[in-house]
Amino acid sequence: xxxxxxxxxxxxxxxxxxxxxxxxxxxxxxxxxxxxxxxxxxxxxxxxxxxxxxxxxxxxxxxxxxxxxxxxxxxxxxxxxxxxxxxxxxxxxxxxxxxxxxxxxxxxxxxxxxxxxxxxxxxxxxxxxxxxxxxxxxxxxxxxxxxxxxxxxxxxxxxxxxxxxxxxxxxxxxxxxxxxxxxxxxxxxxxxxx
Numbered sequence: 001x002x003x004x005x006x007x008x009x010x011x012x013x014x015x016x017x018x019x020x021x022x023x024x025x026x027x028x029x030x031x032x033x034x035x036x037x038x039x040x041x042x043x044x045x046x047x048x049x050x051x052x053x054x055x056x057x058x059x060x061x062x063x064x065x066x067x068x069x070x071x072x073x074x075x076x077x078x079x080x081x082x083x084x085x086x087x088x089x090x091x092x093x094x095x096x097x098x099x100x101x102x103x104x105x106x107x108x109x110x111x112x113x114x115x116x117x118x119x120x121x122x123x124x125x126x127x128x129x130x131x132x133x134x135x136x137x138x139x140x141x142x143x144x145x146x147x148x149x150x151x152x153x154x155x156x157x158x159x160x161x162x163x164x165x166x167x168x169x170x171x172x173x174x175x176x177x178x179x180x181x182x183x184x185x186x187x188x189x190x191x192x193x194x
Contacts, residue, residue: 011053015043018053018125021112024105025127026098027055028114029086033121042121044088045146055125057084059146064090067136067143070175074133074183075099075159082128084148092141093117094134095171099159101192102129109189111168131159135170135177158186165189 011018015032034041050056067073075097077083087096099111114124115137126132134143161179162168166189170177 013052014046014049016046016049016053018050018055021114023098023100023107023110023112026112026130027053027125029053029055029123029125031121031123044123045086055086057086057125057127057148059086059148061147061150062144063147063151064142064144067141068178069136069139070173071178072133072135072161072170072183073143075131075161075186076133077101077129077131077157077159078149078152078155079157081149081152081155083151084128085126085132085145086123087116087126087132087134087143087145088121088123089116089118090142090144091118092136092138093119094136094138094141094143096124096134097132097168097170098124098126099131099166099168099189100129101131101159105129109166111166113168131157133161135173137171137173157192158183159192160186160188163188 008020017030019028021028031042094116095113096116097111097113100107116122
């Protein structure tokens with residue numbers, strides 16, 4: 001079933017609602033949740049429903065990380081082996097960001113940000129050609145994601161998390177943002193284009 005809500009398309013298939021965002025190809029995936037006094041159950045991926053929802057990626061690798069409040073991981077991408085990703089949070093809460101790096105895209109350099117949490121059970125689909133990162137908002141967060149290509153360490157690319165030309169509005173925290181050294185040295189969008 002396809003619906004138009006506030007000018008954005010939503011597709012309902014199985015236990016999922018697929019919603020378009022302001023950037024073509026980036027989709028929010030809301031998941032049906034079945035809970036009672038024993039706990040809960042939810043289906044997080046079903047290939048036929050995802051194809052119906054406009055996501056045809058064939059995922060080949062799952063990754064998971066744990067981070068403390070204030071940790072910012074990103075913005076990352078692979079250069080010659082781009083990856084589509086389906087991201088979600090198992091524990092805690094993050095602000096998740098995708099930046100369009102697709103050459104010739106009308107939204108090149110634009111970003112989409114979504115709060116993902118264990119509580120809202122929301123997922124974000126990021127197609128190939130995007131830089132991706134997230135900021136941990138809770139005391140800790142466990143983050144997991146599916147990729148449609150394998151990780152190639154020699155193919156890593158990065159984009160500066162606070163590039164003023166992109167202008168990501170990261171949430172304010174009551175602590176410092178923690179980055180690894182490599183992410184502090186990532187180039188800006190203008191430097192990438194050189």
